[in-house]
Amino acid sequence: MRAGLAQRDGEGMKQADKYIFCFLVILSLLGIVLSNLIFAGGAAEYALVEVNGKHFGTYLLHEKDGKILDVKTEFGYNKIVIENGMVRIVEADCPDRLDVQSGTISQTGEMLVCLPNRLVVRILGEGEVDGLAY
Amino acid sequence: MRIECTGVKKLTLLAVLLAVGLVLGVLEGMLPLFAVLPGAKLGIANVVTMLALVWFGPFSALLIGVLRAGLVGVFSGMATMAFYGGAGSVLSVVAMFLMRRFFGEKVSLAGVSMVGAFFFQVGQVAVFAAVIHNIQMFRYLPVLTLISTVCGLVTGLIAEKISQFQITR
Numbered sequence: 001m002r003a004g005l006a007q008r009d010g011e012g013m014k015q016a017d018k019y020i021f022c023f024l025v026i027l028s029l030l031g032i033v034l035s036n037l038i039f040a041g042g043a044a045e046y047a048l049v050e051v052n053g054k055h056f057g058t059y060l061l062h063e064k065d066g067k068i069l070d071v072k073t074e075f076g077y078n079k080i081v082i083e084n085g086m087v088r089i090v091e092a093d094c095p096d097r098l099d100v101q102s103g104t105i106s107q108t109g110e111m112l113v114c115l116p117n118r119l120v121v122r123i124l125g126e127g128e129v130d131g132l133a134y
Numbered sequence: 135m136r137i138e139c140t141g142v143k144k145l146t147l148l149a150v151l152l153a154v155g156l157v158l159g160v161l162e163g164m165l166p167l168f169a170v171l172p173g174a175k176l177g178i179a180n181v182v183t184m185l186a187l188v189w190f191g192p193f194s195a196l197l198i199g200v201l202r203a204g205l206v207g208v209f210s211g212m213a214t215m216a217f218y219g220g221a222g223s224v225l226s227v228v229a230m231f232l233m234r235r236f237f238g239e240k241v242s243l244a245g246v247s248m249v250g251a252f253f254f255q256v257g258q259v260a261v262f263a264a265v266i267h268n269i270q271m272f273r274y275l276p277v278l279t280l281i282s283t284v285c286g287l288v289t290g291l292i293a294e295k296i297s298q299f300q301i302t303r
Contacts, residue, residue, distance in 0.1 A: 012294070013242055013245075013291070014242050014244075014245070015240075017242055017290075020248050020249060021244075021245075021287055024252055025280065027276075028277075028279040028280035028283060029276070030276075031276025032276040032280070034276075035273050050268060052266070052267050053266065054267075095212060109273070113262075113266070113271070115214065115218075115262060115266060116214055119266075120268050120270065
């Protein structure tokens, strides 16, 4: 019965599998380092809200009383709270509500994403706002 | 063990594979990993796609992969996820097929699975970025591929073990 197994060589890993594993891990780590270098930009200062790839608004992270944003668009509704330099989405009408579960962001480059409502909240660093083309 | 598998038997086994993949897919969607990093998952359901690839070839695997993504989307109540998973699935099945075609002797299903998982994430993130019109989504990609490589290794070893059962077509 096991005769047929002879040409299907193997149980477990082969040498090439290990190379593939190492290659993919190094590639991913390199990607993480590179994307952090590319997207890094100074101390966190603004929260940028984009809907469907278009600019919705830019808001200062450190405002005295904080800020509550109601983002109502054709794609859906999200309620964003900016408070003490931290941003979170507290309410959303999307089915999965992954954006609400994502918690808080505060570092430059961090993102909150609500795919169903096509909403992205991104934290920008010092001086980054001038460089944006709308 | 060699099992003869043609006609109705083949249809039945493919249906069972799809059913198992569906249950595994819905279950792994409930894992907390998914909530922490949307798009990341164990990929254990991919075992089923790999088995279809080994036993019945690329077209059956593609069918299983796409139907599984669609059905998991419907059954877990996130129909939109079906699109992202479906795009990833197609790319991943093609990648896995090519891996087996050209490096079949050198790599086991573990290697095939890791490459498949990598391309699953590439496809998925590409659709994320296209839907949301935001190229920034690609920032997630390296993190996702790092996780997917480790998960792909584990699921690949499982598939390798199961694929020891052979099938005569």
